[in-house]
Amino acid sequence: MDYAFDFASLLPYAGIMAKGLMETAIYAALSILFGLMMGTGCALTLVYASKAWRRLVRCYVEFFRNTPSLVQLFLIYFGLPVIGLHLSPPVAGVIALSLYCGAYMTEILRAGLISLPRGLTEAGEALGLPRRHIISHVLALPALQNIFPALASQMVLTLIGTSLISQIGVEEIFHSGSFVESRTFRSFEIYMVICGLYFFAVSLMKVLLRIVWYRFQARR
Numbered sequence: 284m285d286y287a288f289d290f291a292s293l294l295p296y297a298g299i300m301a302k303g304l305m306e307t308a309i310y311a312a313l314s315i316l317f318g319l320m321m322g323t324g325c326a327l328t329l330v331y332a333s334k335a336w337r338r339l340v341r342c343y344v345e346f347f348r349n350t351p352s353l354v355q356l357f358l359i360y361f362g363l364p365v366i367g368l369h370l371s372p373p374v375a376g377v378i379a380l381s382l383y384c385g386a387y388m389t390e391i392l393r394a395g396l397i398s399l400p401r402g403l404t405e406a407g408e409a410l411g412l413p414r415r416h417i418i419s420h421v422l423a424l425p426a427l428q429n430i431f432p433a434l435a436s437q438m439v440l441t442l443i444g445t446s447l448i449s450q451i452g453v454e455e456i457f458h459s460g461s462f463v464e465s466r467t468f469r470s471f472e473i474y475m476v477i478c479g480l481y482f483f484a485v486s487l488m489k490v491l492l493r494i495v496w497y498r499f500q501a502r503r
Contacts, residue, residue: 290472296463303459304480310373310455311442311484314380318441321381322388327418329393340389347386353447355379360451376448384441391433395426431499435492439485446481456480 293300325340332340347355359382360375370378399422407417427434449458460477464470 288472289469290476292467292469293463293472293476296466299459299463300456300476300480303454303456304484306453306459307442307445307455307480307484310377310380310445310448310453313377314384314445315438315441317377317381318384318388321385322392325385325389326392326396329389330396331414343382344386344389347383348390352379352383352444353450355383356447356451372448372451372453375451376445376453380441380444380448383444384437387437387440388434391430391437392426394433395430396422398429399425427499431496435489435496438492439488442485442488443481456484 325344328336328340356376356379359379360370360372363370363375403421403425404417407421412420445455446457449455449461452458456477460473464473467473
């Protein structure tokens with residue numbers, strides 16, 4: 284039997300899909316922001332902190348880099364209530380994505396710091412700068428230049444990874460698309476639309492990151 288494509292039947296649900304796209308952007312932005320904050324703190328800990336703190340951070344990084352992100356999500360949303368910690372689906376989703384993103388950003392940022400020549404740190408020390416000023420004023424920009432492509436790639440992967448949180452009922456693109464599919468039974472059409480929306484979101488993020496990169500280069 285020939286299959287007749289009917290994308291027009293999805294038009295009444297355009298508002299639902301648009302809302303899902305906006306929700307995806309919000310969850311991705313929050314996860315990237317929190318992941319970057321966690322990654323920065325953990326990377327500095329791995330490079331400059333005591334051995335005990337480094338071991339603690341290493342356990343976090345290895346756990347979240349070597350276990351499936353879907354299992355991590357279920358552990359946070361379905362597992363934490365066992366010990367009395369109940370989280371709403373959006374909160375649990377953002378926490379899971381942030382922890383996952385932060386683990387990878389930790390390694391990326393750590394690589395940026397250790398890739399710099401020792402002479403930069405020694406120059407800051409020779410000027411009598413405290414360590415926090417050496418990191419922020421001397422090391423931050425050169426390190427960021429070395430790792431920006433890897434950092435941007437991880438941000439894109441985090442955006443794509445928001446599809447996982449639909450599994451706990453968070454209303455993002457994939458969840459909205461699944462709802463529409465259950466009403467229209469146009470599986471091929473709706474999943475093509477979902478792919479198109481993710482492609483649009485990722486392309487827009489890449490444009491924004493490219494603008495940031497060019498401005499960063501101009502500043503340097």
